[in-house]
Amino acid sequence: MGYRFEIITGPMSCGKTEELLRRIRRLIIAKKKVKVISPTIDTRAKGDYIESRNGLWLDTIKVKNSEEILELVNETDDVIAIDELQFFDEGIVDVIKVLMKQGKRIIGTGLDLDFKGEPFGPMPMLLAYADKVDKLTAICMKCGSEYAVRTQRMIDGKPADKNSPLIMIGADETYEARCLDCWELGDKQHDENHKKLSVLTIAKR
Ligand SMILES: [Zn+2]
Structure with missing residues (x-):
């Protein structure tokens, strides 16, 4: 048993996606089944993949809202990686709680604060439920x-x-x-x- 829900957070350009990709790569080598999800609102990515600023990339499934995540997750998935958590609706909190109960390992990234320096969307709640938080x-x-x-x-x-x-x-x-x-x-x-x-x-x- 390890961590169930990890968050990598911090401001723009702190290497959140890079760190997420590093963790995912290790898990893939360890033969875990990883599903990578990101919200459609993220305009940075050109297609269905996430890309860190140093050029690493991974295929990702785009979702319009948090509800779609539960429909996507299968019994065989070990790890659910979610990029740009701050852009999700409030429902993401319950979705992640369900996944944790199902025994999935969730690794998420997200901006902790918006440009006004205020907590970004569902991030305060998610940071409270996470059992490991890395602020970069x-x-x-x-x-x-x-x-x-x-x-x-x-x-x-x-x-x-x-x-x-x-x-x-x-x-x-x-x-x-x-x-x-x-x-x-x-x-x-x-x-x-x-x-x-x-x-x-x-x-x-
Ligand atoms: Zn300065």
């Missing part, structure tokens, strides 16, 4: 620190605003790892309110 850090794209723990969203080359929509059509959008000191989150609304407030304070005087 990335290299900060701004200062080179080895402790990048946040995902920086950039829109047209500038740090994204807190209130920017999750999907921006036509904008040049990128994400990069940043350490806590370099991570920037614009808050236009707060700045404007603050400006109004200082104008009021001055007017009162």
Whole structure:
């Protein structure tokens, strides 16, 4: 008996998928039957496979929601690997609990925090149920620190605003790892309110 549910988490570019692929490869050598699943929302992958930034890849089955996972899993599957857990609906928590009860070994990856620095989707619950959690850090794209723990969203080359929509059509959008000191989150609304407030304070005087 080993771990039933492992999560590899951390910010963008911390090597989550690479670590997942490493674990899967070992299990395949150990003659375990591994099924790799990822959500359709993941636009990074070009086809039905997951690819780490260093070029390793593995075939994957794309699913639209968490319910589809239970339909896919067979009695003969030993290991269920799930990439990009943060993109799943809340139902993923119960799906994983069922799989754990069935004796499957589940290895998942996912971003712990979104670009606003807030817990990403079902990740807080999943991290609580996991019996092994590895938090990886990335290299900060701004200062080179080895402790990048946040995902920086950039829109047209500038740090994204807190209130920017999750999907921006036509904008040049990128994400990069940043350490806590370099991570920037614009808050236009707060700045404007603050400006109004200082104008009021001055007017009162
Ligand atoms: Zn930094």
